[in-house]
Amino acid sequence: MEKYDIYLYGMTLVTTMNLLAGEYPEADTYSEIKESYVLPGGETGSCAVVLSALGCTVKLDGNFQGLRTKEVLEKYLVEKFGIDMSGVYFDETFDGVQDMVLIGTNTRTCFGRFGAYFSNERKRWSKPDSKDIENCEVVGLDPFFMEQSEVVAYCCHELGKKYVTIDCKYDTVIHKYSEVNIVSNEFIRSNYHERDVEELFREYTENTEGLVIFTFGSRDIMFGRKNQPIKRMKPYKVNVQSTLGAGDSFKAGAIYGVLKKMSDEKIVQFAAATAATVCSRFPLALYPPDLRTINKLINK
Template sequence: MNQHDVYLYGMILITNSYLLAGKYPEPDTYGEITQKYVLPGGETGTSATVLASLGCQVKMDGTHMGKNTYPKIAKFYEDKTVDITSLYLDDSFDGLEDYVIIDQTTRTPFGMFQQYFSDEKKRWNAPLEEDIISCKVAGIDPFFQAQSEKTAELCQKHHKPFVMIDAPYDSILHQYSSIHVISTEFIHNQYPEADRNQLFEEYTQRTNGLVLFTHGAKDIMYGRKGEPVRHFQPYRVPVVSTLGAGDTFKAGCVYALLHQMNDEETVKFASAAAASACSSFPIPLDPPTLEKIERIYS
């Protein structure tokens, strides 16, 4: 059984990204594209790319590969420390892709995710227990329903700490997590009427892990059960693209968990990683490195 630092389970796809020269255009107007790429993406795919750049040995699983997406993903990771041998190739499936239009402050994704998740055929893997046994820490996406929960249960069973993103406070995905990053987008969709401070308390009371509420370039709330809420202002950098910043923040938390950073160090490191991601485009071809992160972090 091959040992690896990190096990990642979740969304792995091909992202078609388009960087605009100016702001996202108004309807019936023109927008100039300055750069375009077809590269691996998704919350897990991007996190794997970043963690490999930071020197980690990564095993990832999740989304079924399709005949149009697998060759690109396999080619990209062949010279990186990311093991994709658990991925399943479905030759009857084109593969999952998204299309993202990016300006300096926004990114607008287009895809077929509603169709993907509503399809009777579930095109994602169940986690392999041996992959989890052989890792040190893990990162889990919540999107694959019972299989995401199974991944969390296996991590709990084998005492593997894991980072979670955007899960409800009454789920085992949250309860078992060592670090849980909850985005403003998720809060607005899942708890639109909630008071942010009260919601934060709901989260911290239901886990022994670290809870973080992120809000883009705005204040990060973080803390644990029975402790005062703490705040951190994200690092400011010249922004080229925000695509993948949240996924990079997740990767930064996984790296911090692997290296047993304390809560303050975790938030600073993850924030610096996300800032580094925002200062270049695209992440797969110019990912954050420890040198770049430490330059911001220090």
């Protein structure tokens, strides 16, 4: 079986993205659409694009693909970026997972059918193959696929493979065994809105040996490990074209940092610079980040 740098398990979908000429409009008003694209998206799809653009070999798995997603994903992920999707199941009774995003000057608003997708009695995502994990260097894991995501975490732990995850609670198996857990402000607001952030951060670090990162958009990033003081870093400033894919790109940057055995500080720097570079371009799948631009931003 072929070896590769990164194995990604998570959500890959097709996004219809509309870049607005200004801010997101109020109800019952008009807004001009500046640019529109139908391209790969999702936490894992976008992450795969970034890692491939940075020179990594990538294999991905996760949700089933369907009649309305297969062609776009094969055109871009497989043919353009050389990403291995050979293990992804094609379900011809299914349209595939899609969403639509409206992108304002400083906002992005997502519309989809994720509630229906996850509540459906038929679970349209694959069981992870332990051989895929065994044959990679580092894993990127989305926590969304319930027990199957946990299987990836257990398998990584047993095989001694490091993995980077996102937005999972501090009392979960996925957090416990992670090398890096990146927790977004959106997730914190939704799940821990009454908690003191520093107290919550310490709760996270107490429940893992890995690196914990809290992100807050343009506000300071918090990061650290168990029994260490909380560290902070200001995000890099760029001329923002779109924030779509910023979090997925931050995850990709962290995975790259783990692959290259960077220090904690360097991982956060590289992840933040990767996300900032993506924010300065649109759309991600047509204008992915490159190492020269990322390193230039870090050394600015």
